Amino acid sequence: MLLAILLPFLSFMVRGKILTGIVCLILQITLIGWLPAAIWAVLSLNNARAERRNDKLIRAMKENGR
Incomplete structure (x- = not known):
């Protein structure tokens, strides 16, 4: 959770969402975009x-229904 707040783009990259991480990094580069990137x-x-x-x-539930 702390990683998602401090370095939002890295949070996406660690979870394997590389393209989303790059888009988030572009948003995060601007100071105004940091807050929306962290929330995202x-x-x-x-x-x-x-x-x-x-x-x-x-x-x-499927296992119990057998």
């Missing part, structure tokens, strides 16, 4: 975590 990175990280939780729940 944090929201993206939270969405990825939520997707992982949902996938895990779906898998668990």
